[in-house]
Amino acid sequence: MWRASWAGESGLLNAGTGTGKTLAAWLGPVLEAPDEREPTGIRVLWVTPLRALARDLEAALHEPLSFLGSHWRVEQRTGDTSAARRTRQKSRPPQALITTPESLSLLLTYPEMLAALRTVETLVVDEWHELLGSKRGVQLELAAAHLRTLSPRLRTWGLSATLPDLPAAMRTLLGPSREGRLICAPATKRYEIEALMPPSVVRFPWAGHLGITLLPEVLRLIEGGQTTLLFTNTRSQAELWYQAIVSARLDWLTTTALHHGSIDAKIRRKVEDGLKAGTLRCVVCTSSLDLGVDFPPVDQVLQIGSPKGISRLLQRAGRSGHRPGEPSRVTIVPTHALELLECAAARHAAARLDLEPRRGITLALDVLAQHLVTVAVGSGFDAHEMWHEVKGTHAFADLTATQWQWVLDFITRGGSALQSYPQFRRVTLVDSRYVVTQSDLARRHRLSIGTITSSASVAVSWLKGGTLGNVEEAFIGRLRPGEVFIFGGRSLRLVRVRDAVAYVRLAQQTSRFVPRWQGARMPLSTSLGRALLDLLGDFGEHRVIDPEVRLLLPLLRLQEQLSAIPTRRQMLTEILQNREGFHIFVYPFAGRFLNEGVASLMSLRAARESPRTFAIMTNDYGFELFCEEPIDVSEAALRRWSSTEHLVPDLLASINASDLARRQFRDIARIAGLVDPGTPRRGKTSRQLQVSSGLMFDVLERHDPHNMLLEQSRTEVLDAQLDHVQLRQVLENMRDQAWRIACIERLTPLSFPLWAARLQTQTLSTESWQSRVEREARRLEKLAR
């Protein structure tokens, strides 16, 4: 790699964790450079996806320097960097600067920093697989392209974990026309994936049921290990498990900690230090600890609930067993019976290295608009030069001249020339350069740069001062002062909300209110779905080897007896008519989002044939279409509704009919600067500029229906959420499968969770819902025994 780097080449380095990727990328530029005490500018720019990693990275990069006798300075530049340090970096830039995609964009807005960026020779993008496929990745692609204009000799090196298509990952980082070198270190890591076997298997899942039933077994496992990381899939689940553990073991209060993305950075850092020092017995965490430096004391990783995807599970497993030759081990704690099956399926898929593909997002006009304003605030740009710079990226290689002109219009005039945006001011054309001249606009734009991932949030703060973290505005909005909620592992009483700060004090009693965060729920990956169907097929052919599946036999036999088993060859549809109405259950095993796509498509087409309304409920395995009046369901009808003909127009129609595009617009509006980010302690002007993205969506639809950002929200639903390429694949699979239509008398193990989840959204009183669901669950449990 050093040879390639010294020759001025760019590329992608793929190697497992703990193999010295960091050193490999770092020492090349360091050894090559003349040792200078007073740098003239930054030589190495190191981008990391999480600012929490920057501090450890600084230490890791610093370590070999003294050994080499180098006088290089390594500094950070993230949202946590102090103002004093930031000012010093302007006058005395370090040789190496560690930053995040957002902070890098922010650097481009300071004219004084641009001089220091002109000297950058190497751009290292750490954990590129994490950024790839997200809008932050697009933001980085654009920033990298601009850096190449500032410093034409720039080399770009990505560091990435194993992905199915590494050459594509490299092309996305470098731009499609740039040559690069792909360096792969063979993976030698072994993984062991096993399930925590519950004493009794037949517990039925329903929405909202978080499965604390295995708590005693989990406590025993924690007791047996040295340091345990307990991963959950959502922040709310983490809060609940933390509560459950410390209430069961009061003496663990000081050695058990909670770590998730909404907890204040200072508190998180304390937890990370505790992990490194080995003073903690257990940390309950979310994806916030997926990445980053190793914590050597960690010897045990538990995953609560479905692993959702293979890559993520392996990444989490990799947090244990750091000694060379030792396997990485993860124990999955199922929260309901079918997750046992997912565990076995994950093991098989991991053995085959059937990892989820990641593709870069293309044509995200919101990110482009944000980037153009960023550059306009900094140095300003010439439209012709910028067009070539942007076209050179993977994300915008297919940008059309019309789209480009629209984005320019959007940032200068507010919208296309045909629309009226009087008095709009943001970017202006001065001497054929696009610039932002007013300082208030520049300031507002800087505030909005960091908002690609965060949604409107409210800081949670003690009355006496001191921040605990943040929660979504919508959650706090539902609470009244005096009410108690759980956050950061504590019971808190809401005192008041003022200027986007929720003031709280400690509460004595506990509460059932746990904040929910949007976008936290990941769908089951296609790789894992496939592996699940394979396992079910093996069961059908009486080939059961996995202990998890063996434990599940009573349940699977019940499913087989009441209905049938879906497999890769057999598409199962269950039809149930009861007092409530008419239920159609379909099981593509395609993950929640794709299942939702299939469901809305089928309901649209069914309603087109004979007008009726369907209620749709989806989970990772399948979906339910429910309607009150009976409907004639034949195999021919089902095949017609799920056909791939007219797919895109019909999908667009179903997106328009649903709320999907409006929901997708939330992020787009924020990134493009149409809604103010929920920055804590905002001033009066900023309060007067508050508007919800839904309202903005309505106003645009009415007064500027050709606004390309509206179009983008539809395209994004189509591409990203429904993923019409993958959706077509799902539908093609359905077409090629044999359909088994089972008319069922009562709910089956597969249909029960869907039914229960829909019932929950329809019934107003929680009590009646709970008792009906429990009654039905008991019936199924009795049958399975």
Added chain:
Amino acid sequence: MSEDVALDIEGETVLLYPERAAVWRERRTVLVADTHFGKSALFRRHGVAVPDGSDELDRSRLARIIRATRSIRLIILGDFLHAPLAGDSREAADVEAWCAALDDVEIVVVAGNHDRGAPDLWRPPLHWHIGDLVEPPFRFTHDADRSVREGSALFTVSGHVHPVARIGAGRTRAPRVPVFWKRQCGLVLPAFGVFTGGAVVIPGAGEQIYAAGPERVLRLR
């Protein structure tokens, strides 16, 4: 244009219209709240690309309801302007032209919190009323919770809250509609301006909410 709900307040009739307006029938008076004119222009001046046009539609809708109900008076219950306007701005000219076209209608604005700075720059050509406007059995005010409590026997008609309700079965994805919020001794009007947000209200005992529009006024609870 049709009313679907008529409230009887001590012998006086208040009609609720899906256009987010109410009419005091006996006095031929249209009642609206929170028009927030000039809001989208303020956004544009701060670099937020909101298209123009919603103010214009709001104003013509308001004129239409005044004409259709043959009203002779309009009371705006505060937050007439979203932020102070400059006298030479296009928005100010538009508001003036609109008022001129309604010269046979008496227009009264009960000042709200957003109107506070309004007189500094430019004052629209209509009657401003600072504080509560009392016309028994009614008291007209912007924010019912902040107004003076004297004459508490009066029925308070107010705005400020921008009440909305979620309708439909689902919990989080249910669409929001602006509502009239009828309380024990008062009525909170929905925000008239289309480019305004809203606060979800949950009616207490003895309170009712009525969804405004799109075609009808519908009693929800």
